[in-house]
Amino acid sequence: MRTxxxxxxxxxxTLAATLLSSAYVTAHLKNPAAPLQPTVVKAARAGGPTLGPxxxxxxxxxxxxxxxx
Amino acid sequence: xPPDARVEAHHFQALGTSCSLFAVGLSRSQLLQGxxxxxxxxxxxTRFSPDSELSRFNATPGSWIDVSPELEALLRESLRAFExxxxxxxxxxxxxxxxIGYTRPLAESLPATTVSDARPLSxxxxxxxxxxxxxRLEPGAGIDLGGIAKGWMADRLCESLGPNTLANLGGDLSAxxxxxxxxxxxxxxxxxxxxxxxxxxATSSVRRRRWGALHHLIDPRTGVPAKTxxxxxxxxxxxxxxxxxxxxxxxxxxxxxxxxxxAAHALAWWxxx
Numbered sequence: 001m002r003t004x005x006x007x008x009x010x011x012x013x014t015l016a017a018t019l020l021s022s023a024y025v026t027a028h029l030k031n032p033a034a035p036l037q038p039t040v041v042k043a044a045r046a047g048g049p050t051l052g053p054x055x056x057x058x059x060x061x062x063x064x065x066x067x068x069x
Numbered sequence: 070x071p072p073d074a075r076v077e078a079h080h081f082q083a084l085g086t087s088c089s090l091f092a093v094g095l096s097r098s099q100l101l102q103g104x105x106x107x108x109x110x111x112x113x114x115t116r117f118s119p120d121s122e123l124s125r126f127n128a129t130p131g132s133w134i135d136v137s138p139e140l141e142a143l144l145r146e147s148l149r150a151f152e153x154x155x156x157x158x159x160x161x162x163x164x165x166x167x168x169i170g171y172t173r174p175l176a177e178s179l180p181a182t183t184v185s186d187a188r189p190l191s192x193x194x195x196x197x198x199x200x201x202x203x204x205r206l207e208p209g210a211g212i213d214l215g216g217i218a219k220g221w222m223a224d225r226l227c228e229s230l231g232p233n234t235l236a237n238l239g240g241d242l243s244a245x246x247x248x249x250x251x252x253x254x255x256x257x258x259x260x261x262x263x264x265x266x267x268x269x270x271a272t273s274s275v276r277r278r279r280w281g282a283l284h285h286l287i288d289p290r291t292g293v294p295a296k297t298x299x300x301x302x303x304x305x306x307x308x309x310x311x312x313x314x315x316x317x318x319x320x321x322x323x324x325x326x327x328x329x330x331x332a333a334h335a336l337a338w339w340x341x342x
Contacts, residue, residue, distance in 0.1 A: 047341075048259065048260065048261070048339070049258055049259035049260075049261060049263075049303070049337055049338065049339035050328075050331070050332075050337060050338055050339070051263065051336075051337045052305075052335070052336045052337055054268070054336050055263050055264070055265070055268070055305050055336050055337040056252070056253065056263065056264045057261060057262065057263055057264070058252070058253070058255045058262040058263060058264040059262065060250075060255050060262060061255065061262070062255045062256050062257035062258075062262045063076060063078070063091050063235065063249075063254065063255055063256070064089050064091065064235065064237045064242065064256060064257065065237075065240070065256060065257030065258065066237075066240050066241070066242055066256065066257070066258060066270040066271055066272045066303055066312075067240040067272055068240055068272045068273070068274030068276060068277040068301060069086040069087070069239035069240045069241075069277060069278075
């Protein structure tokens, strides 16, 4: 009798853990507020560059440019 | 905000292209020393002169050849670039350049518009070995340092000229220090201005150095000019050399993979189909 109770308890515990985990994962499957990986300061607009966090946009005139040669 | 510090600028022609040096706190004569260094090293690293150190190295395959510290460093960086680009940046491209007829500067004469005897490039570690003060090239192989040399030289210029310097060698540039206003060097990048500090930028393109249906950028997987769906890629990375390697690799992997590749390897990027 005691063995049966232990088996039933273990089974119930396993099922409960599975169901609770499944519910938690389903509820947290996607977080719209999560940051982009890698972090992007300025996502590319159509035809524009993509800048990472270590490259800051500047407002003034450039002294020089990168270009194809 | 403090006023911008005075920027000394110096422009010159070298390496078959336009070059510029900018510095805060340096004199014009110090920038001239930088120009002389570019000319001297460029003359040793060009493949277009039979008397250059690189040409003599290419002409003596099959044996260990003494090389200068600069050529040794560039060959080592080339092997590293081959590894980090999964073989897409391969300086053993000289046989393919010959196959497409690009054996002289384009300013002198345009090559033929046909390809003869092009084949996939050998893996660089299979044809190039480097040890301290010497290097060995296998028969049939040839080295063209191309953009790697420009990016590497821009980095060295920034290191040697001063702590607040920008070197632009034909679009491959390296920016060291805080720039004139303290927030980085303002650099034109894909139509916008970005502030670079201890970073580099480069552009790889098939739109320039083009004749007929051919161009200079060889795809090592085929040995012929690349056709990947991307025509131009600009990249900001941690150095001029790194930017050159990442930009060329991104162009060669094509438009589907390039955004993912750049997100992992570049600090900023622009892809043009």
